[in-house]
Amino acid sequence: xxxxxxxxxxxxxxxxxxxxxxxxxxxxxxxxxxxxxxxxxxxxxxxxxxxxxxxxxxxxxxxxxxxxxxxxxxxxxxxxxxxxxxxxxxxxxxxxxxxxxxxxxxxxxxxxxxxxxxxxxxxxxxxxxxxxxxxxxxxxxxxxxxxxxxxxxxxxxxxxxxxxxxxxxxxxxxxxxxxxxxxxxxxxxxxxxxxxxxxxxxxxxxxxxxxxxxxxxxxxxxxxxxxxxxxxxxxxxxxxxxxxxxxxxxxxxxxxxxxxxxxxxxxxxxxxxxxxxxxxxxxxxxxxxxxxxxxxxxxxxxxxxxxxx
Amino acid sequence: xxxxxxxxxxxxxxxxxxxxxxxxxxxxxxxxxxxxxxxxxxxxxxxxxxxxxxxxxxxxxxxxxxxxxxxxxxxxxxxxxxxxxxxxxxxxxxxxxxxxxxxxxxxxxxxxxxxxxxxxxxxxxxxxxxxxxxxxxxxxxxxxxxxxxxxxxxxxxxxxxxxxxxxxxxxxxxxxxxxxxxxxxxxxxxxxxxxxxxxxxxxxxxxxxxxxxxxxxxxxxxxxxxxxxxxxxxxxxxxxxxxxxxxxxxxxxxxxxxxxxxxxxxxxxxxxxxxxxxxxxxxxxxxxxxxxxxxxxxxxxxxxxxxxxxxxxxxxxxxxxxxxxxxxxxxxxxxx
Numbered sequence: 001x002x003x004x005x006x007x008x009x010x011x012x013x014x015x016x017x018x019x020x021x022x023x024x025x026x027x028x029x030x031x032x033x034x035x036x037x038x039x040x041x042x043x044x045x046x047x048x049x050x051x052x053x054x055x056x057x058x059x060x061x062x063x064x065x066x067x068x069x070x071x072x073x074x075x076x077x078x079x080x081x082x083x084x085x086x087x088x089x090x091x092x093x094x095x096x097x098x099x100x101x102x103x104x105x106x107x108x109x110x111x112x113x114x115x116x117x118x119x120x121x122x123x124x125x126x127x128x129x130x131x132x133x134x135x136x137x138x139x140x141x142x143x144x145x146x147x148x149x150x151x152x153x154x155x156x157x158x159x160x161x162x163x164x165x166x167x168x169x170x171x172x173x174x175x176x177x178x179x180x181x182x183x184x185x186x187x188x189x190x191x192x193x194x195x196x197x198x199x200x201x202x203x204x205x206x207x208x209x210x211x212x213x214x215x216x217x218x219x220x221x222x223x224x225x226x227x228x229x230x231x232x233x234x235x236x237x238x239x240x241x242x243x244x245x246x247x248x249x250x251x252x253x254x255x256x257x258x259x260x261x262x263x264x265x266x267x268x269x270x271x272x273x274x275x276x277x278x279x280x281x282x283x284x285x286x287x288x289x290x291x292x293x294x295x296x297x298x299x300x301x302x303x304x305x306x307x308x309x
Numbered sequence: 310x311x312x313x314x315x316x317x318x319x320x321x322x323x324x325x326x327x328x329x330x331x332x333x334x335x336x337x338x339x340x341x342x343x344x345x346x347x348x349x350x351x352x353x354x355x356x357x358x359x360x361x362x363x364x365x366x367x368x369x370x371x372x373x374x375x376x377x378x379x380x381x382x383x384x385x386x387x388x389x390x391x392x393x394x395x396x397x398x399x400x401x402x403x404x405x406x407x408x409x410x411x412x413x414x415x416x417x418x419x420x421x422x423x424x425x426x427x428x429x430x431x432x433x434x435x436x437x438x439x440x441x442x443x444x445x446x447x448x449x450x451x452x453x454x455x456x457x458x459x460x461x462x463x464x465x466x467x468x469x470x471x472x473x474x475x476x477x478x479x480x481x482x483x484x485x486x487x488x489x490x491x492x493x494x495x496x497x498x499x500x501x502x503x504x505x506x507x508x509x510x511x512x513x514x515x516x517x518x519x520x521x522x523x524x525x526x527x528x529x530x531x532x533x534x535x536x537x538x539x540x541x542x543x544x545x546x547x548x549x550x551x552x553x554x555x556x557x558x559x560x561x562x563x564x565x566x567x568x569x570x571x572x573x574x575x576x577x578x579x580x581x582x583x584x585x586x587x588x589x590x591x592x593x594x595x596x597x598x599x600x601x602x603x604x605x606x607x608x609x610x611x612x613x614x615x616x617x618x619x620x621x622x623x624x625x626x627x628x629x630x631x632x633x634x635x636x637x638x639x640x641x642x643x644x645x
Contacts, residue, residue, distance in 0.1 A: 148328055153580075153621055155587055156602060160333075163606055164340050240455045244588055247457055248603070263458055267592070274465045281458035289453035296449075 033301045040297015046290035054107040061100035062088070065257045069095035074273045090275045093265060098275065101257035102283045108258045109287065112172065112242040113235040120177040121231045124184025129215055131185070132192025139189070146182045154179060155244065162250040172251055176238055187230055191223040225302040232295035236288040243284055259284045315634055322626055329622045330384065330615070334377055337611050344609040345369065348393050367393060367612075380615065389619075390612030394605075399616040403598065407620075408491025409479060410597035413590070414582040415492075416517030418575070421525035429532030433540060433567075434559060444529060451526025457588040460519035464592070467515060477594030480509045516593045520586055524578050531574050535567040542566075576632030580625040 035041050053060055075091040076083040077098075083090060089099040131139040161175045195201065196219070204214050245251035246260025254261055259280040266277030345363050363369075367390075368376055383390060389399040432444040468476040475481075479493055486496040486505040493509035496502075539545065540563055548558045587599035598617055605613040 148325060148332075152329070152618075153583075153625060156618060156621060159587075159603065159606055160336050160340075164336060166341075236453065243455055244457060247588060248591075263461065267461065270461060270465055271469050274469070277458070277461050278465065281455065281462065284458065285450075285454050288455075289449060292449055292453050 030301070034297065037297045037301060039293045040301065043290040043293030043295075043297060046286065047294055050106055050287050050290070051110060053103055054110050057103050057107060061097075061103045062086075063097035063100040065096060065100040065104040066255050067096060071095065074269060074276070076273065077275050077279070080275075089279050090273075092262065092276050093269060093273075098262075098279055101262060102259070102280055105257040105259045105262065105280065106283070106287070108169075108252055108256070109239045109242065109284070112169075112176070113239040113291075115173055116176045116180060116238045117231050117235050119173070120180040121184045121227065121234075123177070124181035125188045125227055127181070128185040128188030128190075129192050129220060132189035133196060133211070133215055133219075135193075142185070143189075146185055149179050149182055152179075154241070158241070158245055159248065159250060162245065167250055167253050169252060172242065172245065176241065180234065180238065183230065183234065184227065188223060188227060191226060192219060195219045195222060229295060229299045229302060232291065232298055236291040236295070239284070239288055239291070318630060318633065322630065325626060326619065326623060327381070330381060330619060331377065333615055333618045334380060337609075337614055338373060340606075340609060342609045344393050344611055367391070384619070389616040392605075392613045393610045394608055394613075399612045402601070402613060403616055403620060405491075406596060406598045406601050409595060410583060410586065410590070410599060412492040412494060412513065413516055413520065413586055413595055413597060414579065416494075416513045417521035417524060417582055417586075418579065420517045420521035421528055421578075422575075424521075424525040425528035425532060429529045429571075430536060430559065430564060432529070433533045433536030436537065444533070448526040448529045451522045451529075454522065456519050456523055457592055459522055460516065460589055460592045463515045463519060474515055475512050477592075479512050479595060480505070516589050516595055519592075520582065520589050524582065527578070528571060528574060532567060532571045535570050536563060539563045539567045572635065573632050576628055576635070580628035583621065583624050 034044060069091070072087060072091045073093055073095040075087050075095075077090040078085050078088055080090075087097050087099070089097075089102070092098055092101070127142060131142050157179060158175055161178065162171065165171045165175070192215075201214060201218060204218050209218075242251055243258070243260030243263070246258045247264045249261070249264065251260060252258035254265075262280040263277045263284075266273070266275075266280075269276050344367075345360055348363060368379055371379075380390065387400065389403075391397065392399055392402055395402060428440075428444040428447070432441040435441055464476055467474040480486075486493055486502045486509070487500045489496045489499050494506065494513060497506035497509055545558060545563055548562045549555075553562075583598075586595075586597065587603050589595065590597045590599040591603065598620070602614065602617045602621075604610075605617065
């Protein structure tokens, strides 16, 4: 059985380099390019830091995020009059340390982002690849269904479903995945349709390679780049969406720290204690910003001519 | 051939809307919580007769299929039912609130265009300059900042600390303009009420910025990348060799073509603007459709939810349809 290894990039330098190289050498090459691209590198470092902070939260957080202390309620951050070093970023409306809650809240955001994109990316890519390859009624019904799902504004849909199944982490993931697979579906389907017209597929078919093998071993490695870039960019989007739902009270329920609900809780104290709302938002901003930087950098590295929606 | 395809696309809207109606109907009935209970204020001490009377009035005692039939036939007559909470026809409630939402969406769109088009064009023309890098940094920030947080921060900065802009609402009651279209800015211009104009603009700025920042970021990036592509094209080089001033080359030749993909994106954003402003409306106390939907979902006010969601879906689907059709005319190489 002949195995064809043809990479998508047709710059000859890359083919010459990658031809016959071992897997880990390719990874080394990729990492070298990543370091050279400043923005992507910065994004990657920050994202990694957040992930480490989330994992080692119990060791890093100065206080227990759930411990309320009414004496210290609404204390300002340490650089403002009235604040002390004990509560570095201030305390919220029932005296919980904001810094600790931000550290623990990063767990929720990162987990939601990664898991949602992982599951919906997997399902969407799988369905899209099969739909794009085989076409026919399977493709037609799935595409219609996908269009139907897309005609709802996302937030309303999410609010609806959360009202039905109730809040909670697992429900949140399911509902977020419910609609997000569509983007991956459309991307992989489109790429599959355009790749299928190329000659290497025809060659593989002529050689008698089975359909499944063609999809997974020939075509998928070529389209995985655009899917990866889309996945990275969607993580940030889902983190914001989760924060929005928590903001409305429909996502992660208190007292579990989640950045969205922290911002919502601070709304009542906007006029006097601005830090309760603002500071969790800054954390959210930094995380999503670095994820987007990383995604952009990945797009530049993996294929500078790639155009996504 | 093209005409038939367009007709096909338009006709598909009807079964889509029908499917959405059924979907919404089913989803709502699956929600826990009894609408009659909420209607009675959840007091718990009501008689069985009252409950039954209410159920009869709102057709809640009929089997589900009957209720669905009433709903769907009602749509074709323009009768969306009566709100559980306010006892007013749903259509009236929606029409009351719709101008506020449209005004907010338009405000956000105008803001994003005012910001995005100059920055996108200049970034492309002077690629890799300081302006370009700053513009792209701003675009990144715009996409990464959640709109609701941005709204809160803007309120804190401008309304609380600097005290130059109002905190919430559409206008101060004394300055409310005469009701012509329902959109305060438009009405004040039409009735030459300049005090009302200033007041309603002051109330419109912050929500528009919060909602429009993300849109501005997206439009900037798309405009920049399509301008970059267009500026390398042959006809632009030709225009330059003809001796035309750089300004005319950019605006008359390059920008026009670069705007084509941008218009597509803007069209899709309109659908999203109208659908995604629930949170902004809640933060700024803006009496629009979004807030109506959220409160109705919490109150289990089925007719209002059905009507509002149907309207949203219709706007979304129509916006997508118009964008698709427009795109085939602007770019002859694409087909529907």
